[in-house]
Amino acid sequence: MESRRLGPVVGLGTWDTFDREVPLAREVVGAALDAGVRLLDTSPMYRGAEASLAAALQGRRDEALVATKVWAQTVEEGRNQLEAQLRWYGHVDIEQIHNLAAWREQLAWLEVEREAGRVGRLGVTHYSSGAFTEVARALRTGRFETVQLPYNPAERECERELLPLAAELGLAVIVMRPLGKGSLLRRPPGPRELEPLTGFGVETWPQALLKWALSDPRVDAVIPATSRADRARSNALAGSPPWLGPEERRLVERLAAAS
Secondary structure (H helix, E strand, C coil): CCCCCCCCEECEECCCCCCCCHHHHHHHHHHHHHCCCCEEECCHHHCCHHHHHHHHCCCCHHHCEEEEEECCCCHHHHHHHHHHHHHHHCCEEEEEEHHHCCHHHHHHHHHHHHHHCCEEEEEEECCCHHHHHHHHHHHCCCCCCEEEEECECCECHHHCCHHHHHHHHCCEEEEECCCHHHHHHCCCCCHHHHHHHHHHCCCCHHHHHHHHHHCCCCCCEECCECCCHHHHHHHHHHHCCCCCCHHHHHHHHHHHHHC
16 A cells, blocks of 8 residues: 655644734744744644644745644534635645544545645544544545554553554554653653763663654654644754664653653
């Protein structure tokens, strides 16, 4: 089957970062773009983040792949969300059905929009492992090109079915919560514990976690959210090889368990 892969790359998420804070969005997004980040993920669920991202991309829209979402229980509401996104971004590179919300109904008209060229790839997302059976059902229709899932050393449920299925179907996998919503950063390991990873370009614990996910060959992108420009720049460095081997990934897992 034809591959629809994206990466491996580090992107930028916008959950709980710059809701209606345009100056902050411009600072963080600008730093990310300057560091080579191209995939920017947002959603109508993130309050004013879509509009802030659009403002931050003024003059730089062609440097970015915008991945946003339809988060609606009715087709009318979903269409209204897309119309706003098209006003902000001109086109949507990846349109995802957020948390499977009315996914069958939304998918039917989104496929027409894809054929018309107003949106690029279509994807589906969910944050809860309890919904993974339904995510798999959606992916097996063959009508999606991307899937977004949580994946980090403390959340590995997607390894059971969804990562193998995505690989089988040639889908692009976008990883949400690569830092465990911040829970894995509370007690980071010190430089000495990270020393075995320095040869892989890892200087910080967030970089280790991001590279852990990207080193799974089934993963295309990680989208850590941050409201700090320096962290956006630092995170971007994890998107380059060399990739971690099995031994190094197990080290990250042990360090994460102790954090």
